[in-house]
Amino acid sequence: MQANGMHEQLGSELLQWRQWQLLDSVLPTGGFAHSYGLEAAIQTTFVTNPIDLKSYIVQVLENTGSLLLPFVYCACKSPDIVAWSKLDRLLEATLTNEVSRKASASQGSALLRVAASVYLEVPSLKEMRDKFLGSGSVYFHHAPIFGLICGFLGFDSSTTQRMYMFMAMRDVISAATRLNLVGPLGASVLQHQLALVAEEMMKKWMDRPVDEACQVAPMLDVVQGCHQYLFSRLFCS
Secondary structure: OHHHHHHHHHHHHHHHHHHHHHHOOOOOOOHHHOOOOHHHHHHOOOOOOHHHHHHHHHHHHHHHHHHHHHHHHHHHHOOOHHHHHHHHHHHHHHOOOHHHHHHHHHHHHHHHHHHHHHOOOOHHHHHHHHHHOOOOOOOOOHHHHHHHHHHHHOOOHHHHHHHHHHHHHHHHHHHHHHOOOOOHHHHHHHHHHHHHHHHHHHHHHOOOOHHHOOOOOHHHHHHHHOHHHOOOOOOOO
């Protein structure tokens, strides 16, 4: 009995280390190459100051929750490669602009490459990489592949969805810093202020099936679609 308790505690502790690694900005998944449309929003004067930025991030969080959390949730709750491939194709059909589709697929395929190399204790990840990468049969969109990997690693669906919301907030705030819209200290303050908003958004949209996925901030989609027409750009999307 005592040995079993020690194994459970060790498993829980290792899971925390895995969580921190997945959230670490050092993980080479390409997330910081994308601005969630913020660069285009600035150049089109949709966002011009820190107040606009805060409103923009809230909309990003709302859209992430309404559109992408259902895919994260379903992939994590039942981590199965066949079910994941169906979710992946459904999200490809759901995303409405080319910029967001390419960004999602780029980040997702990078995440799978990293996960297959790092988490050798999950052989399914390597099998997926060897079978599907470069095959053209799947798209590797970020939300379902993130949910699948977290499910394979043993994360519960609530933790996984909260992690996904955190990454969205982290990445867009990081983009704002590199675009000189806010300084590093201001970015930290902003992230702290928006943590409660992110939690509320997560609770609002968590644990929903994919047939309830929807776009609630269509202007973000329009703005991000303009990114490919920018004359000068720092980010891929």
